[in-house]
Amino acid sequence: MPRLRAWVDRFLGLFQKKNRDAEMDEEIQQHVDLLTERNVAAGMLPHEARNAALREFGGVEQIKEAAREQRVWMWGDEFLQDVRFGARMLLRSPTFSLLAILCLTLGIGTNAAVFSWIEGILIRPYPLVAHQDRMFALIGTTRGAEKGGLSYPDFVDLEKNSTLFESFIIDRITGTTLSVGDRAERATGGLVSANYFDALGVQPIFGRGFRPEEGIGRNAHPVTVISYLTWKDRYKNDPEIVGKTQYMNGVQHTIIGVAPEKFHGTFIGYSFNFWVPTSMQETFDSTGYKMEDRGARWTEGYAFLKPGVSRQQAQAELNSIAQRLENDFPETNRGHGVELIPLWKTPFNGAGNMSQTLGITMAVVFLVLLIACANVSNLLLARSLLRRHEMTMRLALGAGRGRLLRQLVTEGLLLSTVAAAGGIAVAYWCRNALVLAFPPPVPGIVVDYPGQIDWRVLVVSAGICILATLVFALVPAIHASHVDLSGALKTEAGGVVGGSGRSRLRSALVLVQVSLSFVLLAGTGLLLQSLQKMRTSNPGFSTDTIVSVTDLFSAGYNLERAKTFHTQLLDRVRTIPGVESATLNRVIPFSYKVYSSAPLEIDGYQPAPNAQPTSEYNEVAEDYFVTIGIPIVSGREFARTDDENAPPVAIINETMAAKYWPGKNPLGQRLKVKDRWMQIIGIAKNANYRTKLEPPGPFFYVPLRQNFGVQNSLLIRTRLKPGAITNALAREVHALDPNLAPWLANPLQEDIDQMSYSQRLAVTLVSIFGAMALFLAAIGLYAVMSYSVSQGTRELGLRMALGAGAGDLLRLVISRGLRLTTAGIVIGAIAALLLTRLMGNLLYKVSPRDPISYGSALVVLVGVALLACFLPARRATRIDPVRALRT
Amino acid sequence: MAKEKPDLVYGTLDMLILKALQHDPRHGLAIADRIQQMSKDILHVEQGSLYPALYRLEAQGWIKAEWGVSDNNRKARYYELTAAGRKQLSAEKAHWSRITAGINRVLAT
Numbered sequence: 001m002p003r004l005r006a007w008v009d010r011f012l013g014l015f016q017k018k019n020r021d022a023e024m025d026e027e028i029q030q031h032v033d034l035l036t037e038r039n040v041a042a043g044m045l046p047h048e049a050r051n052a053a054l055r056e057f058g059g060v061e062q063i064k065e066a067a068r069e070q071r072v073w074m075w076g077d078e079f080l081q082d083v084r085f086g087a088r089m090l091l092r093s094p095t096f097s098l099l100a101i102l103c104l105t106l107g108i109g110t111n112a113a114v115f116s117w118i119e120g121i122l123i124r125p126y127p128l129v130a131h132q133d134r135m136f137a138l139i140g141t142t143r144g145a146e147k148g149g150l151s152y153p154d155f156v157d158l159e160k161n162s163t164l165f166e167s168f169i170i171d172r173i174t175g176t177t178l179s180v181g182d183r184a185e186r187a188t189g190g191l192v193s194a195n196y197f198d199a200l201g202v203q204p205i206f207g208r209g210f211r212p213e214e215g216i217g218r219n220a221h222p223v224t225v226i227s228y229l230t231w232k233d234r235y236k237n238d239p240e241i242v243g244k245t246q247y248m249n250g251v252q253h254t255i256i257g258v259a260p261e262k263f264h265g266t267f268i269g270y271s272f273n274f275w276v277p278t279s280m281q282e283t284f285d286s287t288g289y290k291m292e293d294r295g296a297r298w299t300e301g302y303a304f305l306k307p308g309v310s311r312q313q314a315q316a317e318l319n320s321i322a323q324r325l326e327n328d329f330p331e332t333n334r335g336h337g338v339e340l341i342p343l344w345k346t347p348f349n350g351a352g353n354m355s356q357t358l359g360i361t362m363a364v365v366f367l368v369l370l371i372a373c374a375n376v377s378n379l380l381l382a383r384s385l386l387r388r389h390e391m392t393m394r395l396a397l398g399a400g401r402g403r404l405l406r407q408l409v410t411e412g413l414l415l416s417t418v419a420a421a422g423g424i425a426v427a428y429w430c431r432n433a434l435v436l437a438f439p440p441p442v443p444g445i446v447v448d449y450p451g452q453i454d455w456r457v458l459v460v461s462a463g464i465c466i467l468a469t470l471v472f473a474l475v476p477a478i479h480a481s482h483v484d485l486s487g488a489l490k491t492e493a494g495g496v497v498g499g500s501g502r503s504r505l506r507s508a509l510v511l512v513q514v515s516l517s518f519v520l521l522a523g524t525g526l527l528l529q530s531l532q533k534m535r536t537s538n539p540g541f542s543t544d545t546i547v548s549v550t551d552l553f554s555a556g557y558n559l560e561r562a563k564t565f566h567t568q569l570l571d572r573v574r575t576i577p578g579v580e581s582a583t584l585n586r587v588i589p590f591s592y593k594v595y596s597s598a599p600l601e602i603d604g605y606q607p608a609p610n611a612q613p614t615s616e617y618n619e620v621a622e623d624y625f626v627t628i629g630i631p632i633v634s635g636r637e638f639a640r641t642d643d644e645n646a647p648p649v650a651i652i653n654e655t656m657a658a659k660y661w662p663g664k665n666p667l668g669q670r671l672k673v674k675d676r677w678m679q680i681i682g683i684a685k686n687a688n689y690r691t692k693l694e695p696p697g698p699f700f701y702v703p704l705r706q707n708f709g710v711q712n713s714l715l716i717r718t719r720l721k722p723g724a725i726t727n728a729l730a731r732e733v734h735a736l737d738p739n740l741a742p743w744l745a746n747p748l749q750e751d752i753d754q755m756s757y758s759q760r761l762a763v764t765l766v767s768i769f770g771a772m773a774l775f776l777a778a779i780g781l782y783a784v785m786s787y788s789v790s791q792g793t794r795e796l797g798l799r800m801a802l803g804a805g806a807g808d809l810l811r812l813v814i815s816r817g818l819r820l821t822t823a824g825i826v827i828g829a830i831a832a833l834l835l836t837r838l839m840g841n842l843l844y845k846v847s848p849r850d851p852i853s854y855g856s857a858l859v860v861l862v863g864v865a866l867l868a869c870f871l872p873a874r875r876a877t878r879i880d881p882v883r884a885l886r887t
Numbered sequence: 888m889a890k891e892k893p894d895l896v897y898g899t900l901d902m903l904i905l906k907a908l909q910h911d912p913r914h915g916l917a918i919a920d921r922i923q924q925m926s927k928d929i930l931h932v933e934q935g936s937l938y939p940a941l942y943r944l945e946a947q948g949w950i951k952a953e954w955g956v957s958d959n960n961r962k963a964r965y966y967e968l969t970a971a972g973r974k975q976l977s978a979e980k981a982h983w984s985r986i987t988a989g990i991n992r993v994l995a996t
Contacts, residue, residue, distance in 0.1 A: 023964075024938070024942075026962075027938075027963075030961060030962060031915045031934065034957070034959075034963075035916065037959065056934055057934040057935045058933055058934060058935030059935065063939065066936075066939040067939040067942045
């Protein structure tokens with residue numbers, strides 16, 4: 001330990017030189033003063049005493065210098081010397097330094113940027129929340145699988161009966177149309193438990209958070225905390241905002257607080273505009289009051305563990321509580337459990353999608369870094385030849401090889417430090433770039449994927465920087481320090497065909513670059529193909545159907561008014577010229593809204609013990625199947641007459657028919673949903689309901705007119721352009737209620753695109769970084785080829801003098817480049833076959849060995865390699881044989 | 888007047904400083920005094936040469952320093968032996984007795 005302390009002291013001594021000098025001055029001063037006093041006491045006169053003391057002490061300045069030498073770290077001194085010398089060397093060849101720094105900046109910068117995204121989106125996504133390491137997402141499970149939410153009564157029971165948790169919070173995303181002044185825009189918000197702000201440790205900058213009593217009481221506490229952005233944007237920084245009111249979903253809410261600027265809520269992907277307590281659930285959920293319904297699993301949220309509690313312990317406690325709930329409430333809770341999920345896997349917000357995308361991106365940028373390092377290594381190797389004279393001289397003068405090695409590594413460190421600074425600047429500049437890939441779905445909603453540059457990102461960047469230095473600087477450095485003293489005196493002329501050890505090393509580096517580039521290109525090709533397949537694959541309905549929503553719920557419509565409004569609107573829309581058919585449905589396919597789901601009872605079907613058949617379903621009006629383009633394979637579609645006065649009916653999909661009525665005709669059979677028997681009148685073709693990746697499952701439809709709700713969306717099949725239909729629609733809505741306006745009418749395709757943003761982001765990122773890698777590898781190949789041409793001038797000149805033509809030389813140089821490229825491609829293809837298997841679940845209907853992707857990677861790489869070799873090769877043909885041989 | 892006193896044997900100053908600090912913390916001048924006193928006025932330390940040695944010992948972690956107040960109310964930097972320093976002192980003592988025994992034997996023949 002003391003030894004370690006001494007080292008630390010010495011190291012600090014480097015930086016505190018001034019301070020320590022002052023201390024030393026004082027100490028010596030005191031010593032001389034003491035001596036002087038003693039001399040005075042012995043009877044000397046004051047000035048005599050002082051002179052005698054100084055004589056006795058010795059030469060003050062020399063002693064100080066000698067003392068200083070003892071203190072300054074020898075190694076540190078040498079280090080500074082190396083740094084100074086290295087900086088001079090780098091400045092002397094600015095082109096080299098700039099190129100090397102640029103390559104490294106790209107490498108380190110992309111890594112730092114991706115890591116800042118991972119940090120800001122997945123690891124510590126909520127900057128103002130302390131102890132995010134103890135924060136977990138809370139998920140409901142059904143028979144251990146299928147993720148969902150929790151019911152409010154279950155949530156309260158968890159909170160009451162657990163001992164290992166600090167707190168539980170609910171944060172359910174909700175939305176409204178926010179009208180401030182004459183501006184109406186969509187807004188996203190959170191329906192949160194009353195302890196939300198306290199548990200997160202987030203203090204509103206004005207006003208207060210919610211009080212415990214505000215969490216309960218049906219619609220009893222219309223209070224809201226608004227976000228900083230809303231306060232700034234919509235309320236123009238009104239300092240008197242607290243106590244003012246705003247209408248949301250027809251209810252006047254009192255603004256009780258403004259959240260701090262950096263707090264965007266706890267939902268990855270969106271920056272929330274407001275928060276309301278759970279007591280207002282009914283006001284913000286168009287599907288009804290659920291606070292006392294143990295079967296309604298609508299809450300999403302998080303749990304904070306107590307310090308020192310492991311996730312396993314906490315999970316075990318949750319399991320035992322869930323078990324008790326299963327026993328106490330078998331009707332609603334049989335087979336239901338609760339699970340803690342790390343924040344980065346949170347399934348109910350953007351984290352789940354982003355984690356895979358960012359994981360792949362991290363791997364890709366790491367490859368980019370390796371390629372960049374190989375480039376810099378190459379540059380250093382080329383330069384070490386130029387510096388061979390210097391190295392030889394230093395060795396001959398007695399410098400140790402270790403000292404030379406240290407000098408070269410120091411220079412490498414200097415390069416990568418500058419590059420790291422640049423890289424962090426790049427990362428800082430790109431930290432919010434991900435948002436660009438996610439256009440907001442409707443105006444007013446703020447998409448939010450912030451990167452975060454904190455000390456962890458800086459530490460990792462520093463780590464990357466050191467790692468990079470070791471990778472790129474060490475190989476050439478070891479190589480350079482093994483200069484053969486006598487051999488170095490002889491001239492060494494390399495050839496184009498044969499190779500010295502040095503050029504073999506450089507070729508190996510290019511080989512690595514080419515093969516890594518091939519892996520990236522093949523991977524990019526696979527992702528592109530997958531995206532293309534996903535875009536063009538048929539979801540089972542026609543994606544050019546126009547969808548439009550008028551937000552009656554936010555406007556405060558009750559069920560009766562909504563019913564009248566929608567019936568009239570549907571009639572009016574059907575008369576618009578150019579409209580072929582129109583219908584209403586509850587949930588738009590591929591939207592964020594969730595389908596209703598219910599346990600089923602089926603006539604003549606005996607479920608296995610402990611299994612409860614359930615299925616999702618959608619409420620749709622007449623003409624739904626015609627309008628959205630899902631064929632009815634047998635039976636009929638819903639009619640306008642299938643309303644409250646008619647007997648309940650349902651239409652099932654093919655999977656459901658095959659599952660519950662195997663070998664039988666389900667038409668005319670009965671199905672019991674929520675205590676209502678309904679007759680099956682039709683079978684519809686299977687379609688995708690939420691994503692194109694979902695496996696086929698049972699699904700059924702019930703008539704909207706038998707299950708009316710306030711919030712419905714309008715579907716229109718038309719030949720009109722979306723713009724034209726939007727205007728016509730706005731007129732009709734306006735005619736029915738002048739205060740209302742429909743949201744933009746758009747083809748269903750746009751909603752589908754929204755769901756595939758994370759795949760598109762993955763493709764975009766991998767393409768950008770893949771292009772970067774290709775570019776770096778091309779530079780590497782070019783550098784090696786042009787270097788070998790310049791080294792082989794003598795040989796080429798000789799060949800020329802012996803009668804080789806320009807074409808022969810061109811072929812000679814290019815064929816060597818292509819040999820390198822081919823070898824690289826072979827290695828790369830093997831690596832890609834092994835690595836792309838890991839992308840399996842990101843690929844949609846594309847084999848990880850897809851020949852088109854591999855083929856195009858091959859073509860691109862060979863093309864780039866030809867280009868990179870052609871320039872040096874052409875230079876080779878212009879060599880003047882006379883001059884080449886004379887030198 | 889510089890060389891009227893016997894010089895210290897080369898390399899022994901460190902050991903003498905450690906020895907002088909064996910029981911109590913002392914400041915620079917007191918260390919010089921102590922060495923002189925212990926040697927019964929045979930050994931005189933050149934005051935200035937004390938400091939490079941002190942800093943060297945401090946950097947090795949054998950002694951540590953702290954500002955304090957001297958007997959006559961002056962600020963002074965006090966040096967104190969560390970555990971590692973104690974070990975070093977006994978190691979050097981053992982080494983020294985071996986060497987001197989050897990030299991004595993050589994001179995005795």
